[in-house]
Amino acid sequence: MQSVTPDLTTRVGNVLLKNPVMSASGTFGYGLEFMPFYDISRLGAVIVKGLSLLPTPGNPPGRIVETPAGMLNAIGLQNIGVERFVNDVAPRLEDAGAVYVANIYGRTIEEYEAVARRLSDLPALAAIEVNASCPNVKEGGIAFGSSPEGLSGLTRRVRAVTGKPLWVKLSPNVSDIGAIARAAEEAGADAVTLINTIVGMAVDPRTRRPMLSNVTGGLSGPAVKPVALRMVWEACKAVKIPVIGIGGIQSPGDALEFLLVGAAAVQVGTANFRNPNACVEIVDGIRDFFVREKIFRLDDYRGKLLLREK
Amino acid sequence: MQSVTPDLTTRVGNVLLKNPVMSASGTFGYGLEFMPFYDISRLGAVIVKGLSLLPTPGNPPGRIVETPAGMLNAIGLQNIGVERFVNDVAPRLEDAGAVYVANIYGRTIEEYEAVARRLSDLPALAAIEVNASCPNVKEGGIAFGSSPEGLSGLTRRVRAVTGKPLWVKLSPNVSDIGAIARAAEEAGADAVTLINTIVGMAVDPRTRRPMLSNVTGGLSGPAVKPVALRMVWEACKAVKIPVIGIGGIQSPGDALEFLLVGAAAVQVGTANFRNPNACVEIVDGIRDFFVREKIFRLDDYRGKLLLREK
């Protein structure tokens, strides 16, 4: 008996992805760094490091620290700036056949607008993901991202300057993730991505100093997965637009958990560090699981969490 | 050269503790269960399982699930009720020479008041810790605990019915922990305890069912330590009343991190499960560290985090 290859395609708004696995911004460089490891066109999409209007130097060293089953980072959004991305990187991503999405941030709403506008010149760019939630720079959008009103304003303004599909990346450092997701939806987002990192801290009891130059940093990795999954589930219940799930995904099983609670697609971040092949191994693992469980289409599985009736 | 025994005493409001290490509510039973392992009077204090007005059956099985470096629980506050605690347990804790604190919750503010009132009859009870943050029962106080207004109301009402020192245990599932801590302070709390568990979730991709009967549960253990430490630091900056730090503490080093950012004392929860001696080993480890580093009094170390001038 021959097994039918399951259909892993998924839609994020009007973006059609060949499978639901994307790389997470800030953990995948500009995508090109992974080409020695595998053909990046095999991913649903590549999300590149957060881009700002001008090149950004980032925070002083003492940028990462390992924590139990996780890590804190305070990179401070070091990046080459949107101009070099458009000129030098984007053409090479296109040559590689990758579907790619640009993650952006600004110190002010005007900067967000400017970056979005410049990126709109790239015909092949699949979508713009607005980082409204970086905890590591004062200007990283968290000011906009931690209240429904702030997020609504930012989303509306960026929405107005670009025809590209607009994904809004949400902060988990909030009381009510559903309300935040709804704010993004009402302001015109085509999808929401969550979670960004959770603000955390580590200090050295002997030297009495913080481990990060920035004092606090963003927690990511397997440690946060249970929190991310709960928030994705809540967001899926709160909005009609697609939800992209992220946070601690390391294995096909982890990705399936997010799809099961309703995510349209997932992103894989910290897992790339330990295993550069993590993203493609997750694609293959999801396919194998579907073959084994006789599931023919992603849509027959997605959001099909079984709850006991009360 | 003989080494001086460092002075580990600490004050939480007007409660004097012989050392800053307490057990965390819900992870230490009623304290008596630890007597085969060690003399519980060696702890700063014993905080017992959350007590309600009437005995509470708790949630159906499927109450715990392990996660990377953490665990989710949805016990649903199963407990023997305040009456049995006062009659059967409290006298035995007193016989054991333990300093003990009762953690309480109610389905309504009136129930909180009733439990607090009944406990005030216990002369030896050191303090009442109000759980305003249990994520696992609708009535667990999280409704009161996730907004400054709700918390303020609850705190004021309980404050009015008891002369006991009042500690308010805060939920980490909020946007601004500083504001929540201030609300408790302004409403008359003698101390704040944080963090309670972070709401999380786990599902089984094969059976498509939640792993917990309650669907979501509370995340605890080393995984949450960086988040807890950051919140404790923020709370210490926000209020003048003592802050009791908790979340993922497993080792003397972990406890020292919380003291360094300003906690007056710490609580140890999940760590008791893997190592029943965790609490006393942490007391001893802190003492050894102080001896090694020639620190004579806890107060010479507490809150002495060194930050670079900006």
Place this chain on the structure above:
Amino acid sequence: MPHGNPRFVHGKILHNTGSGIFYRMEVAVPERIDFVPGQFAMVSGWPGNDPLLPRPLAIFRSGGVRGKAAVEFVYKVVGRGTALLSGLHAGDPIALTLPLGHGFEFPAGDRSWWLVGGGVGFSSVFPAAAALEEERADFEIFLGARTRDQLPPGEWIPGGAVAGRVHLCTDDGTAGFFGTVAAALRDRIDRRKSSGPSRVAILACGPHEMLKAIAEFALPLDIRVQVSLESSMACGFGVCWGCVTAIRDGEKSGYRRICKEGPVFDAREVVW
């Protein structure tokens, strides 16, 4: 047998070797551990916090004296924790909290004991058999497994694989009785009608479905059944309330801790 107080001890592995699908691990401990068959230990023997929680394993054997005391466990690799255990070597450190829980009860009186182990469940009924053997009590052992290779080696059976006393059952018929251990028990009861089933008491440990099947046919026949239940556990000594099962006991019905009031329960009280 009285249930003693638990201790937390640091042990050192003496040997840890696989035999078919089972591993048998002996651990040197600081002092002799007395236990009641059915009691267990919480075991953790890996560095780091993932997995975080210790794993419950029945105490299979315990012996020696202070300075030379040792306990033994038998386990099957089913997931991450047991896989980590199986990778440990002689000399490696391991932490144990033990003895824990409420074990099997052996009320005095003339009766025949039927000890039933499904899968790795034999690990808590063999100690019961060893105790009965010591008392020269009358017992039979029923062992169920999916296939022949999933049965424990004969030499692990207390008193040896005495014909007539040990009944092997396999789901695929590759050894002994062709069918479930519950079916074999029923069979045995039918053949024994004459002497009256009320003089039999069953002690069982194994998959939930097996225990349930045994309770369903044995309880109506007035056979006393004690079952050892399983659950995920965080603490193992009664302080987290994570491991409960619903128990029916008149006024006192409610959720009971498998690690404290159990793991052994009277099958009549279990809400199946």
Place this chain on the structure above:
Amino acid sequence: MPHGNPRFVHGKILHNTGSGIFYRMEVAVPERIDFVPGQFAMVSGWPGNDPLLPRPLAIFRSGGVRGKAAVEFVYKVVGRGTALLSGLHAGDPIALTLPLGHGFEFPAGDRSWWLVGGGVGFSSVFPAAAALEEERADFEIFLGARTRDQLPPGEWIPGGAVAGRVHLCTDDGTAGFFGTVAAALRDRIDRRKSSGPSRVAILACGPHEMLKAIAEFALPLDIRVQVSLESSMACGFGVCWGCVTAIRDGEKSGYRRICKEGPVFDAREVVW
């Protein structure tokens, strides 16, 4: 030497044995790994997610052909990751991403190479020595350690512990030069004034303070110094921006990734 593309491979430990304070671990890999001295691997060989991140180790040696290829590492146990590595046995699996980073450069031209390893830093300078030995280039080795037992075994030194070519230095004087390796280098320079220091190039790996001391006295003398820097790393291949150091390079100054643009930098560019 050109810097090849990195790969992610699953290896199997061939041996992993301690020698004094150092472990030497050989790993069978699917295909031959060509590397430039100073390049490294990200290594993770433990189950579970705690510790989460792989650990950087310099490639000490690489050889063999497809099917029989192997790489070797030398490490010192300083924390949890290296402790876990030291507990692995022959046959255990281990994951490697390699070769990574920008290694030492060996510009053509007649010069004398001084290779400096402080602590376990010899692990990236010995490969450089081996390459120079192959080219019959002129080199000397300086090894610094706190005490005699913290020096690598003589037989690990490429070309052997040839007198006059290998200079041992200990902080406590228990072997060789009594003082830091930087002091020994200065000493050597003084004694060599005649032939002109400009024909010397230094390659160094070790504690930051040692590298800084070397740069401080050697750069003003116009000696070219390459240093291999360390940092905590998450990815090791340039995608997380976690491992940066400040680099001074005119227009292009800024934070550079130690794992990608380094670990070897021209000492003139490092902001010490």
